[in-house]
Amino acid sequence: MSAFNWVIVEAECPWCQEMSTFILPFKYGELGYYDYQLGKTLKWGEGETEGRADAHDVLLLSISENPCSRCFSSEEDNGIVFYILIKENTLHSVFPSRNLPLDGYLILDERSGS
Numbered sequence: 001m002s003a004f005n006w007v008i009v010e011a012e013c014p015w016c017q018e019m020s021t022f023i024l025p026f027k028y029g030e031l032g033y034y035d036y037q038l039g040k041t042l043k044w045g046e047g048e049t050e051g052r053a054d055a056h057d058v059l060l061l062s063i064s065e066n067p068c069s070r071c072f073s074s075e076e077d078n079g080i081v082f083y084i085l086i087k088e089n090t091l092h093s094v095f096p097s098r099n100l101p102l103d104g105y106l107i108l109d110e111r112s113g114s
Ligand SMILES: [Zn+2]
Pocket: 013, 014, 015, 016, 017, 018, 068, 069, 070, 071, 072, 073
């Protein structure tokens, strides 16, 4: 029942290599149905949150809500898999993938210290 957010990106389709707009849902930061774009900073408010605001590098998994507008190849595959990289709490970049997804998110900077 919990909410999620989206990041809306222009990215190269991994199937046809054409640029297309993808809507990528993710559950990280404050979960409030926020629409983000790359370069934006995640909100961490008083609502439900997922993850850690102090993480340096985080990799999220997302599956696009929409197919590629050029080749529509994802219609048979329930969306295109994307990895979303968050650096210092900012939506840094996305990497489309033809591989099967991981699950949830991965904090890349688990090192010692508070
Ligand atoms: Zn395509």
